[in-house]
Each structure stands twice: as C-alpha cells, then as structure tokens.
Amino acid sequence: MPWPFLYAKRLFSLDTLDTRFTRSPWTPSPAGGSATPASIDPAKPVPGLDDRDSGSRSLSRRSKGSEEIRASRWNTPEFLLYYIVIGAAVPLMVKSVYDISIPSHPNYPRYEHLLSPGWILGRKVDNSDQQYSGFRDNIPYMFLLLVFHPVLRRLFESLRPLSQKPASPPQKVGTDLQDSYADARLGRRVQFDVGFACIYLLALHGTSALKILVILYINFTLAKSLPRTYLALATWVFNVGILFANELCMGYPYANIARFLSPWSAASGVASDEEQGQNWGSYLDSYGGLLPRWEILFNITVLRLISFNLDYCWSLDRVGGNQLEKKQLDPSDLSERIRVDQPAKAEDYTFRNYFAYVLYSPLYLTGPIVTFNDYVSQLRYTPRSITRDRTALYGIRFLISLLTMEVMLHFLYAVAISKSHPAWEIYTPFQLSMLGYFNLHIIWLKLLLPWRFFRLWALLDGVDPPENMVRCMSDNYSTLAFWRGWHRSFNRWIVRYIYIPLGGSGGAYGRWGKARSVCNVLVVFTFVALWHDIQLKLLIWGWLITLFVLPEVLAGYLFPKGRWQNHQEAYRVLCGVGAVGNILMMMAANLVGFAIGLDGLKNLVRSLVGSYSGVVFVAAACGALFVGAQVMFELREHELRHGIKLKC
Numbered sequence: 001m002p003w004p005f006l007y008a009k010r011l012f013s014l015d016t017l018d019t020r021f022t023r024s025p026w027t028p029s030p031a032g033g034s035a036t037p038a039s040i041d042p043a044k045p046v047p048g049l050d051d052r053d054s055g056s057r058s059l060s061r062r063s064k065g066s067e068e069i070r071a072s073r074w075n076t077p078e079f080l081l082y083y084i085v086i087g088a089a090v091p092l093m094v095k096s097v098y099d100i101s102i103p104s105h106p107n108y109p110r111y112e113h114l115l116s117p118g119w120i121l122g123r124k125v126d127n128s129d130q131q132y133s134g135f136r137d138n139i140p141y142m143f144l145l146l147v148f149h150p151v152l153r154r155l156f157e158s159l160r161p162l163s164q165k166p167a168s169p170p171q172k173v174g175t176d177l178q179d180s181y182a183d184a185r186l187g188r189r190v191q192f193d194v195g196f197a198c199i200y201l202l203a204l205h206g207t208s209a210l211k212i213l214v215i216l217y218i219n220f221t222l223a224k225s226l227p228r229t230y231l232a233l234a235t236w237v238f239n240v241g242i243l244f245a246n247e248l249c250m251g252y253p254y255a256n257i258a259r260f261l262s263p264w265s266a267a268s269g270v271a272s273d274e275e276q277g278q279n280w281g282s283y284l285d286s287y288g289g290l291l292p293r294w295e296i297l298f299n300i301t302v303l304r305l306i307s308f309n310l311d312y313c314w315s316l317d318r319v320g321g322n323q324l325e326k327k328q329l330d331p332s333d334l335s336e337r338i339r340v341d342q343p344a345k346a347e348d349y350t351f352r353n354y355f356a357y358v359l360y361s362p363l364y365l366t367g368p369i370v371t372f373n374d375y376v377s378q379l380r381y382t383p384r385s386i387t388r389d390r391t392a393l394y395g396i397r398f399l400i401s402l403l404t405m406e407v408m409l410h411f412l413y414a415v416a417i418s419k420s421h422p423a424w425e426i427y428t429p430f431q432l433s434m435l436g437y438f439n440l441h442i443i444w445l446k447l448l449l450p451w452r453f454f455r456l457w458a459l460l461d462g463v464d465p466p467e468n469m470v471r472c473m474s475d476n477y478s479t480l481a482f483w484r485g486w487h488r489s490f491n492r493w494i495v496r497y498i499y500i501p502l503g504g505s506g507g508a509y510g511r512w513g514k515a516r517s518v519c520n521v522l523v524v525f526t527f528v529a530l531w532h533d534i535q536l537k538l539l540i541w542g543w544l545i546t547l548f549v550l551p552e553v554l555a556g557y558l559f560p561k562g563r564w565q566n567h568q569e570a571y572r573v574l575c576g577v578g579a580v581g582n583i584l585m586m587m588a589a590n591l592v593g594f595a596i597g598l599d600g601l602k603n604l605v606r607s608l609v610g611s612y613s614g615v616v617f618v619a620a621a622c623g624a625l626f627v628g629a630q631v632m633f634e635l636r637e638h639e640l641r642h643g644i645k646l647k648c
Contacts, residue, residue, distance in 0.1 A: 386464050
C-alpha cells in the first residue's frame with residue numbers, strides 16, 4: 001500500500017486518537033505507549049489486545065466471548081448498493097445548504113448582517129455563533145499559550161532538577177527510591193501548576209479570581225472538616241447550590257456586594273452613603289480580566305470540586321495498607337482504571353494539590369475531565385501512552401478538524417440562517433432538514449475543537465486526559481451509546497459519581513431492573529441539563545433524552561438478541577428500522593436543546609410533513625438513514641474483528 005494511505009490510516013486510527021479505545025482499561029500501555037506507537041495499522045489487531053496473562057482482562061477475549069464475530073460485508077453486493085446511495089446523497093446534502101447560502105438567494109439579505117469577512121475564496125464567514133466565535137477569534141493567542149506553557153515548564157524543571165531517578169524498569173516494585181522520586185516529581189509539578197494557575201486565573205478573570213478562591217476554600221473545608229457520613233451529601237448540596245447561585249446572582253458583581261454592605265459601612269463611619277459603596281464595587285468590577293463572566297465556564301470546575309471531595313471521601317473507606325504493593329503493581333505503569341479507582345496517598349489530599357488540580361491550566365476552561373486520583377497518579381509518573389509521534393499525529397488531526405470547520409462556516413451558513421428567522425416557506429423540505437442536520441454538525445464541531453485543543457495542550461504538558469468525542473456525530477444510531485461517546489469524560493464522571501452511587505442499572509434483570517435504570521437515567525439527565533445551564537429548554541432537552549431512551553430500552557427487552565440467533569439477517573433489518581427512529585429522535589432532542597428550541601422544532605416538523613412533497617422526502621430520508629445505520633453496524637463489526645469494543 002502506498003505510504004500516503006498508510007500514513008492516513010495511522011493518522012485516523014483509534015490508537016492515535018486515544019489509546020483507551022484500543023486497550024482494556026485494566027491493561028497498562030506497553031513501554032513507549034505501544035509496540036511502535038505511530039505505526040499501528042488499524043486494519044490489523046492492535047498489539048497488546050491478545051495478551052493472555054491472567055491479570056490483564058484481555059479486551060480481545062472479552063469481546064470475542066460476548067459477541068459473535070461475523071464475516072465482513074464490505075465487498076458484498078448489498079454494500080456496493082449502499083456505497084452508491086451514500087456517494088449520491090452526501091454531495092446533494094452539502095449542495096442543498098450551499099444553494100441557500102449564496103448572495104442571490106432571496107433570504108440572504110435577512111442574515112447578511114450576521115456574516116463577517118472571510119479568508120476562503122472571497123466568501124464571507126458565518127461567525128454568528130457566540131460560543132464558538134469566542135474560541136475562533138482567540139486561536140492565534142491560544143496557540144502561543146500552547147507553546148509558551150510547556151516551554152516555561154521545561155525551563156522551570158531545568159532550574160529545579162530532581163536529585164535521583166530510579167532505574168527503569170525498577171528492580172523492585174514500590175521501592176523507596178522510586179516512591180521518593182515520584183513524590184519529588186509530584187511536588188515539583190504541583191509547585192509550577194499552582195504558580196501558573198494563579199497568573200492564568202488573574203489574567204482570565206481579574207478581581208473575580210477572589211470569588212473563585214473563596215468557593216474553592218469552602219469546598220475544601222467541607223471535605224476536611226465534616227464526618228465521613230455527611231461529606232458526600234454536603235458536597236452535592238454545596239456544589240449544586242453553587243450552580244444555581246452563580247446563575248441567579250450573575251457571578252456576584254462587586255457592585256451588588258457593595259450595595260449590600262453599604263448600610264453597615266455607613267453605620268461604622270467607613271462610608272457616608274450608598275453611592276460610595278457602589279463606587280468601590282464598580283471599580284473592582286472594571287478589572288474583570290479577559291473573561292469577566294467567570295461563572296459561565298465555572299460549571300466544569302464544579303465537577304472537579306465534587307471529584308476531589310468524593311475521591312477523598314471514598315479514600316477514607318480503604319484500609320489495609322498499600323494496595324499496589326499487595327497486588328505487585330508497578331505504580332509507574334498503571335492502567336487507567338487503576339489510576340482512577342486507586343486512592344491517592346493520604347498525604348496527597350492537601351490544599352496545594354487540590355488547588356493545582358482544580359485550576360490546572362490546560363483543562364481549566366473546558367476540560368476534558370480527569371479525576372483527582374488520576375491527576376495525582378499522572379503527575380507522579382508520566383503515562384506511557386504519551387509519545388512524541390502520537391501527540392504530533394493528534395495535533396494534525398486537530399488542525400484538520402479546524403480546517404473542516406472553517407470550510408463549513410465559509411460555505412454553509414446554517415447558523416446565521418437559523419438565527420435570522422427567515423421565511424421558512426420558501427425552503428424545500430430537503431433544505432429545511434439539511435439546515436437542521438448541518439446545525440447539529442456545527443454544534444458537534446464547535447465543541448470538539450476546544451476539547452481537542454485543550455487536550456492537545458495537556459498532552460504536550462505530560463498529562464493524558466480522556467478524548468471527549470469518540471465518533472463523528474453522524475456515526476451514531478443508539479441513544480444510549482451516543483451519550484457514552486459524546487463528551488465522554490463527562491459521561492465517565494457521571495457514571496462514577498452519580499449513576500453507580502444511585503445503583504446503576506439496579507443490579508437486576510427484568511422489568512424492575514429496567515425501570516430503575518430508566519429512573520436513574522432521568523436523574524442523570526436532569527443534572528446534566530441543569531449543569532449546562534438553568535434554562536427551561538435545556539430541562540426539556542434532558543427529559544426528552546430520557547423519554548427517547550425508553551423505546552430503545554423497551555425494544556431490547558421485547559426483542560432480545562438471543563432469540564434471533566437463527567434469523568440474524570432479519571434481526572439486522574429490524575435493528576436498522578429501530579436505528580432510524582433513534583436517529584430522528586436524537587436529532588430532534590438536540591435541535592431543541594442547542595439550536596432552534598421547541599417552537600423551532602414544531603415549525604420544522606410542520607414544514608416537513610405539511611405537504612405531499614414533504615412526506616415523500618421524509619420517506620426517502622428514512623431510507624437513506626437505514627442505509628447509514630447498516631454501515632454503522634458494519635463499522636462496529638469491523639472493530640470487533642480487530643479486538644475493539646467501544647460500547648458506543
């Protein structure tokens with residue numbers, strides 16, 4: 001195979017995206033991250049998956065034991081037909097939105113004011129999404145920070161060299177020399193992280209940094225002062241209360257604080273009237289930094305506050321000495337699951353380490369989310385999954401995604417059209433549906449790009465957080481699996497700190513186990529909606545997601561896979577029909593929550609089914625979605641044939 005194709009396969013392999021996707025969470029990465037980290041061929045089994053050691057829970061064995069591996073369908077006549085359908089449909093989908101994004105279209109004057117000067121072929125750019133424009137407009141400065149921060153750390157470490165470094169691999173697991181080196185490395189990294197976080201926080205939020213520090217201190221005090229019995233409940237009450245308080249009090253402006261305190265100040269003779277009290281508050285508010293509204297992005301910090309408190313709370317339940325020594329595990333080569341589950345040392349739960357973790361600069365604004373236990377473990381020992389080649393390939397993938405977004409924003413004005421309240425009746429049903437479809441794609445990309453940028457920054461800094469986006473938005477047919485792969489680090493956080501403590505799926509099969517699972521999902525998505533923003537449309541979105549999970553759960557209960565072993569082709573067709581319904585429901589829920597709202601969805605549906613041509617289009621679209629679902633099924637079968645099961 002020519003080298004450009006081999007390089008493309010390396011570039012877009014799952015192993016390049018995140019080694020967690022190609023190895024069991026119980027299996028440590030081989031030395032150097034992989035056998036040959038950048039040369040893994042995704043068309044062959046990944047090295048390490050066929051490990052037969054009793055202690056390593058082989059992912060390959062587990063997949064093969066639970067899933068029947070079927071012959072490939074890629075070259076069958078059925079799939080040749082699917083290729084023709086996809087090859088014809090995708091260009092038409094793009095063209096339908098491009099045709100309504102040109103200056104000659106009648107609705108163009110309605111949204112032209114939302115467009116900005118562009119740089120591709122004389123086209124204007126749709127930079128009207130406020131959330132993404134903040135990221136896009138600051139990309140040059142963030143790239144400078146991406147280079148400056150790791151270089152500054154290397155300089156700091158060169159001035160603070162560690163005295164001794166143990167042999168690699170160590171002669172004995174858990175030696176005093178190894179532990180002392182790891183402790184020294186943790187201390188040095190935390191010292192830098194704390195110092196840089198202070199500067200970073202002041203630059204971002206100015207005087208509001210003090211408000212963040214007060215919240216951090218109160219949360220830490222709860223963890224260290226309350227009895228174990230009350231700590232978890234107090235943590236949840238405090239942090240959920242902070243979510244509401246931040247929203248309702250709009251970030252606690254100093255002017256409001258001054259107004260509240262002014263009567264007391266006047267009584268003590270400090271100030272003569274209310275106006276003077278307001279002046280000092282307004283003066284402090286004027287130094288708000290680059291992001292004066294700190295509360296908007298503080299929700300991600302709340303997750304780390306909860307993670308520290310609950311990791312500390314659960315560490316109090318662990319007794320019996322060092323579990324790593326008992327299991328003869330090398331602390332410098334732990335699997336991700338063990339890094340997350342194994343509590344840090346008792347002396348690691350300090351305010352300095354807590355401060356460094358919560359305000360760790362590369363992940364502070366948007367994540368991805370790592371637990372406190374995992375963070376401390378990675379600061380002690382650099383994960384072997386981080387290699388220069390893999391990080392470089394990951395950076396190239398980020399640049400390709402960024403360029404894809406730029407092309408879409410220059411040629412497909414889906415966001416601006418939706419915001420301009422155009423005359424919907426002049427669009428065809430196909431154009432209306434594609435406006436919704438590409439709106440969702442832009443939502444996906446506008447979240448993927450910041451997450452991948454900040455993960456790239458962390459990788460360059462020696463920390464390996466989880467990849468947030470597992471699959472492309474269009475490569476999802478299951479509601480449950482979609483939410484396992486969308487914002488994956490948040491999903492894993494929810495499973496660890498909410499879903500499992502609530503009882504998970506109930507630990508039982510049958511109708512009551514399913515009912516409990518659905519109730520827990522309702523609680524989870526209610527929290528997720530409120531965590532995103534305290535808005536009615538997001539609460540409706542969370543409840544819609546729970547409602548749309550029900551058909552999939554019921555279908556799995558009424559049509560269990562085991563009963564169709566002798567009719568596998570019929571079962572595949574049945575699943576394809578169900579997948580079409582799932583995809584339509586997922587698109588509807590996300591359009592309500594993040595794009596056009598409930599009223600906009602009603603208008604869209606009314607326009608689609610309100611005419612004969614609309615009904616014909618919906619039927620054709622369902623046929624195309626069925627084709628897409630069959631390709632998705634085969635992609636997952638392809639992964640199973642190579643020992644990979646992502647569960648999404």
